[in-house]
Amino acid sequence: MPAVIDIGTNSVRVLVGSFNNGKFYEEYRDLRTTRIGQGINSGYLKEEAMERTLRVVVEFVEKAREFTDEIVIFATSAVRDAKNQREFVDKIKSATGITLEVLTGEEEAYYSYQGVKLSLPYLNEPAVIDLGGGSIEFIWQERGKTLFQSVPVGAVRLMEAVDKEGLLKLLRDFVGKITPYFHEPVVAVGGTATTLAAIDLKLEKYDPRKVEGHTIELPRLREIHNYLESLPLPERQKVPGLLPERADIIVYGCKILIEVLTTARLSGLIVGEGDLLLGKLKEMTVSKENKGPKL
Template sequence: MRLAGIDIGTNSTRLLLAEVEGERVAAVKTDLITTRLGQGINGGSLLPEAMERTLLALEQFLEQIHVFGAKGIITAATSAVRDAVNKEEFLQRVKQRTGLQVLVLSGMEEAAASYRGVLSGLSGCSESTLVLDVGGGSTEMIWPEKQGIQYVSCPVGAVRMTEGGHSPGQITAMLADTLQRIREQAAKDLSLVAVGGTATSLAAMSLQLEQYQPELVHGSYLPLAEIERLYAVLAAAGPQGRKKIKGLQPQRADIILAGVKIIEIVLQGLNLPGLRVSEADILHGLVIKLARSLSE
């Protein structure tokens, strides 16, 4: 069944067109536009220019969906929209301009979709796998316990931390309670899988990719020492120099330091030696959710 998923994130708006059979998702077409809907996120409102950028991206995606065909579309929004005081205005504008009905995910729903997506697309995940999703506005951590899957959503994201001018010490403090809970409750042989633009950018930079190659990024392993090295390179390069680093989208250059620092803090806080990167993420989880609903 060919389905389309759209993820309206804090930093980017993304499209996945895929063939979905049960829990298997085979990508047909993907796209990403840096819309920075979360611009001014700490002010509490979605800005008019940010909403317009996102609306234009949605219109472009609908044209692609029409060309490739899809039996259904699921559109979801995450941190920037759910936290905005004017989210209803945005949702109405999307409906009027595109006809799309946007599902605003709670932090827990976002975490669940990311976890479902990772399990569908990355082999070797086990009962001791923790999924880390660093977004623009929030970070989700998902791990299994005896009682079932546990989800935590923290208001710590690459855009939010950058715009708020948060120091590494402040980010550490904001994540401390969650990391303590995981240390106490999760499996002792915990392994980490990371999804999202920060994680895939780290892999692309480590691989020195001139052009992004998802097949090389997916499943790649990054030791903590390599992540720390890349953070030092990014910090030394400065805002303009970062735009020239192989593997890093220039549009992400201003927020990448905060995103990498979040990942670093999580690995250090859980005493883990490194992580695997997954291309399968929330979008895969969303189209699986849609396929289930259409099959009922």
């Protein structure tokens, strides 16, 4: 039974489970906001951000070892782009004995797509958006091929950017290029998407079964954005469905999704719970059976 730990720009997540006859059985899941991407636009991981993230990773490794010794730890945008990446990789190795995998943007997109296909199998060749704190990954079909692309525009990166319009223009320019191929159904995964679904559903307690497959139309997305943006931060932190520690970045993540849908002339999105954690777990299971495709 494999376990995966994902060090994202905003949060650290752990998922432990197994596949049997094509169905996933979850044993353990948790999430903590550590924001290793604090100050992401400086190009360096801050010492205090590394330390608080390391503490959570060690805790998650200890918990995962109650179930399995087959544990993978990987990191995405913030660590990928950091000039002091090696320092953090060494910290993880020293504290856990596990070598941290730093995913490329394309690998991140690939695993997210696999996760969506596993969790929403009834969708035929969906386009996928994986929006994180530091980057956004796009997966789409073009001339019979599945293409993956990562763009360095994320909720934390946009919030901290001095030139916010410049980042959004970068995003719009890219989406404009793939618009002929980026068609519905569109699935959005990542913390922004699942949080927006929880807000739309007014969930006092997060329920992945209700979030999975929830549809949000573009006009409703704009309504949610405008409502959240109008609230002072202390009031926003009380909104049902919104984790208080995500209240500062949610308006920026929502803005990014609105820009994507508007530029691509899409009517809305489907929220997916299965993302790169599930995709990576599946690959580990298949690889163990010596059948796994390699990137």
